[in-house]
Amino acid sequence: MLKRVVKFLGVFLIALLLTVLFPQLRQIWVVAYDTLGSALSLTISLAQIALIAILFAGLLVPLEALGWWAGWYGDQIDTTIDPGTLEEPIPPQTNVVRYVIYLDGIGQASSRYFPDGEEFLSQLAAILPDNIAIIRGLIPYSVLNRPLSDDRLFSFFWRTAERLSMSPNPGLLGILLAVAINIRNTFVVMVSADQRYGPIYNQGMAQVMYNSLINYDYTPGSGVPITLIGFSGGGQIAMGTLSYLKKALVAPIEVISLAGVISGNTNALMVEHLYHFVGDKDPVERLGPIFFPKRWKIFFLSYWNRAKRMGKISFASLGPVGHSGAGGVLDPYKLLPDGRTHLQQTLDVVTKILLEEYDSDQETEPRQLSNYDRYLQADFNRPEYYPLPQTTRSLTGIPTNLYQPIAAWMGRLILPPKEQRQFGVLLELYHAPSEYQHLIGEVINLKWLESSTVIKDIHFSQQAIYSSQQGLVQPTRLNHWRRVTPLESLAGARPNNDVVVMLREPVVIEENGGNKAVTLHITSEPVQISGRFYALVKFLQPATPDSEQFRVVHYNPTSGQFDGVEEVVTMPQVLPYENEIYPSTNRDIEKSPLNPTGWYIYGARDAGGMFVVQSLIPRSLVQVKPQRVINGIKPALNYLKKESWQEIITHKGHIQSVLLNTQDREIEQAVSEWREGDRALVVHTYGGIGGKKKEAAARGPVYFGHFAYGVARVVREPLTDELCFDIEYHQVYTHNIDGLIAGTLHTSRYLGDRQFGWLGIRPTTNILIKYDPFTEDYDINGIRRSALQTLVRELDIMTARYRIGDGTGGTYVGPANNCSQDSNQSLYAAIKAIEKAIKSNNPEYQNWLEGNPEDATRLQKLVKLGKSLRWELLPFGVARADWQNYTESLGSSLEDSPLKQLFTGLISWRAMFPRKASDTVTEIFLKQGAAVWVLTTSQVGGCDPDIAAVAPMTF
Known part of the structure; x- marks a missing residue:
């Protein structure tokens, strides 16, 4: 019958089109209509009325959604009044383990269903246990959850249509009116799929479903799973409301689509799983992949196609089954070749899904091993390999003055169980000042002395869950934790408690009657390190055939040579x-050109008492002693932009320590200006790995590289009593396969670590910038502040956000958000904070300026520097919205709105490319008169002939 109706409508539309194209045919129609019998005339008249009603109702569909959103209906509409009904009552004292919401097809005009829908729900409830609640009776084709016949302009028409369409013998008129309901509700499905009105409509329907769940005692945040069963157009409504329901309920939600017509415009990544069942004879469902571009394979970045690739959508054929009605998925009479009815087959698959017995035949790939996972297979990469306690006094046979602790306070971070949280973490103490030696080996509390600015709930996005399966190391232990602090995100950044850190002063100790009650309070982020102690040695020769043990000679502070203890x-x-x-x-490390000046080796003793070298840094790299001095601004800029990277590529195994002397000073004076206690801004970049064993990222024509800011301090190194650079990197780093954590990393961890560092395989540049207006403190009424310190605080905030993806669990590289862009966003935020303080009308501040003319002059230079940095980083003169407002968008993948990300990134394009950003920032400081020291490395350590340095791209 439906086919005949479709043919009739087709003929009718063709005739109507011919009439429009050829007006002279109108008279023929009028004469023909007058000659018809009264019954047929009435039918045609009703069909005309139906057509007008359908068109008018179609126009009202988006208007109804907009009216709901704007509140036009006032207090007259309350979607909590009719929240649907339960298919079967929930027995008293029953703990419901799953809620099911049924959304009917486009033939629905009220809370009533066609007989096949009623039969489906009745049998489904009879099969399922009592602890699964089925909610029915919602009207997914009204954002107000209101029947078509309820208080509408065409209420009489819709009541007639519903009554005739559901009667056993509807006749031609009943079929036409049923088609009218279908067409009207098809408009609703189109609105739900529309990217303009859809979000409003879908949120309204989500509100109706939310009210229904709450009415039947669903507890938001309880984690009780929810299943949405969408038949025909109900499939689109289910997927449209999914994201809103999930955010409101914080619940796992899956969707079962029975011949569903789904647009693909909604965020399919948020569904736990979509089971999409369709019959081979279904012509309606096939319209989805045709009419909705987001389901076309060419749009591979759409949510739908990304969800398919992640295995979140299962497609299954129901065999020789149609769409609806006779021969459809709910037909209780039509038999399949195996003897089951169409309805029984549908019940079987739905029941198995709800009882978690369904095998979707999807190949669930096992979690891929990350580099971090593989590295932990080596015992020496695990903290427990090194016994506790260890001090310089316990090194048998070795004078205590040959080893120094990396810091006064060191230990291993431990994430406490969720039920034992106190908004701090635990610290297994490795080293402490002499008066606290009794605490070494104990597990004590570690907390912030002040409240943190980055405290967020963490709920993994589907992209983060998928990325974790693909081998990215993400904070999986923190998923679904609330109010996570930066200390917790640092301790929980990896699946194991293996983050070893040192604590910067001040450290406030709180002891309350015993070791168990000890708490350390800190004011700055713990610094990630490798090892516990360090020494200065020269390699002599391998001590074993496999070259895993080496004979070394220690530096002798008395002679100033390497003639000390072996x-x-x-x-x-x-x-x-x-x-x-x-x-x-x-390999051949004893023949390295850097060996004569020695190496700082970092590590700890193993159970046998032998020192294990976990990290090493060439001494000549960190000495305040340049190998070369370049005089003049133009030669300095030429070296910075061209020569430095050329030397990196050609001088493999070497380091370059070059002082850029842009002022009219003697070389000795230029070096002497780097004094003990000075601080410098570090601008760090690294290049790629080429050669025979080229890394994947360097196989293309362009290698982007990596960017980071850091801080270098000029310290007097106790083993040599000479000035050295102590460098910490504030790494804005996305989640990765190596387990490198965004945060503050000591050079022993980030650069020198033999397993996790980059010294041996990548070319690196570390540009140290000392500019008093930026790096030195201002003492303002007893409060010491500096622009560099402000930048560090902003970077601490940014790296804390990166560790948790702003609560989504994952961060990803894109044009708008990456290491370079977001590091420079922190620089921009620091500049804004300084300018705001300077422009304030605080009388005390103005008095301070008048009383400190030298500091006022430095501040003027700082303001000039800030303007130059802003102009160069934002060449279009307009700040990015997320830079202005600190928008939380770090959790997004490049696949989310790639064109928008590209446009946003272009606003700050000089900060998009690491090497360009480095050159730009350094050039600005040079032109302002800053002292600049360039430290470069090129795959330093032993010799690997199969790799070569690759410079990052610039302009």
Whole structure:
């Protein structure tokens, strides 16, 4: 019958089109209509009325949604009044384990269903246990949850249509009116799929469903799963409301689509799983992949196609089954070849899903191993490999003055169980000042002295969950934790408690009657380190055939030469990076051109008492002693932009320590201006790995590289009593396969670590910038502040956000958000904070300026620097909206709105590319008269002939 109706409507529309194109045919129609019998005339008249009603109702569909959103209906509409009904009452004292909401097809005009829908729900309830609640009776084709016949302009028409369409013998008129309901509700489905009106409509329907769940005792945040069953157009409504329901209820939601027509415009990544069942004879469902572009394969970045690739959508054929009615998915009479009815087959698959017994035949890939997972297979990469306690006094046979602790306070961070949280973390103490030696080996509390600015709830996005399965190391232990602090995100950044840190002063100790009650309070983020102690040695020769043990000679502070105590240390073979690239090698390290000046080795003793070298840094890299001095601004800029990277590529295994002397000063004077206690801004970039064992990222014509800011302090190193640079990197780093954590990393961890660092395999530049207006403190009425300190605070905020993806669990590289863009966003935020303070009308501040003319002059230079940085970083003169408002968008993947991300990134395009950003910022400081020291490395350590340096791209 439906086919005949469709043919009739087709003929009718063709005739109507011919009439419009050829007006002379109108008279023929009039004469023909007058000659018809009264019954047929009435039918045609009703059909005309139906057509007008359908068109008018279609126009009202988006208007109704907009009216609901704008509140036009006032207090007259309350979607909590009719929240649907339960298919079967929930027995008293029953703990409901799943809620099911049924959304009917486009033939629905009220809370009543056609007989096949009623039969489906009745049998489904009879099969399922009592602890699964089925909610029915919602009207998914009204944002107000209101029947078509209720208080509408065409209420009589819709009541007639519903009554005739559901009667056993509807006749031609009943079929036409049923088609009218279908067409009207098809408009609703189109509105739900529309990217303009859809969000409003879908949120309204989500509100109706939310009210229904709450009415039947659903508890938001309880984690009780919800299943939406959408038949025909109900499939689109289910997917449209999904994201709103999930955010409101914080619940796992899956969707079962029975011949559903789904647009693909909604965020399919948020569904736990979409089961999409369709019959081979269904012509209606096939319209979805045709009419909705987001389901076309060419749009591979759409939510739908990304969800398909992640295995979140299961497609299953129901065999020789149609769409609806006779021969449809709910037909209780039509038999399949196996003897089951169409309805029984549908009941079987739905029941298995709800009882968690369904096998979707999707190949669920096991979690891919990350580099971090593989690195932990080597014992020396795990903290428990090194016994506790260890001090310089326990090094048998070795004078205590040959080793120094990396810091006064050191330990391993431990994330407490969720039920034992106190908004701090635990610290297994490795080292402490002499008066607290009794605490070494104990597990104590570690907390912020002041409240943190970055405290967020963490709920993993589907992209984060998928990325974790693909091998990215993400804070999975923190998923669904509320009010997570930066200390917790640092301790929980990896699946194991293996983050070793040092604590910067001040450290406030609180002891309350015993070791168990000890709490350390800190004011700055713990610094990630490698090892516990360090020494200065020169490699002599391998002590074993496998070259894992080396004979070394310690530096003799008396003679100033490497003629001190000899010792055997172990340097275990590290595990390879991708493409069998080893992060470091011992091969011919004793022949390295850097060996004569020595190496700082970082590590700890193993159970046998042998010192294990976990990290090493060439001494000549950190000495305040340049190998070369370049005089003049133009030669300095030429070296910075061209020569420095050329030397990196050609001087493999070497370091370059170059002082850029842009002022008219003697070389000795230029060096002497780097005094003990000075601080410098570090602008860091690294390049790629080329050669025979080229990394994947360097195989294309362009390698982007990496960018970071840091802080270098000029310290007097106790082993040599000479001035050295102590460098910490504030790494804005996305989640990765190596387990590198965004935050503050000491050079021993980030650069020198033999397994996790980059010294041995990548070319790096570290540009140290000392500019008093930026790096030195201003003492304002007893409060010491500096622009560099402000930048560090902003970077601490940014890295804390990166560790948790602003609560989504994952961060990703894109044009708008990456290491370079977001590091420079922090610089922009620091500049804004300084300008705001300077422009304030605080009388005390103005008095301070008048009484400190030298500091006032420095502040004027700082303001000038800030303007130059702003203009260069934002060449279009307009600040990015997220930079202005600190918008939380770090959790998004490049696949989310790529064109928008590209446009946003272009606003700050100089900050998009690491090397360009480095050159731009450094050039500005140079032109302002800053002192600049360039430290470069080129795959330093042992010799690996199969790799070569690749410079990052610039303009």
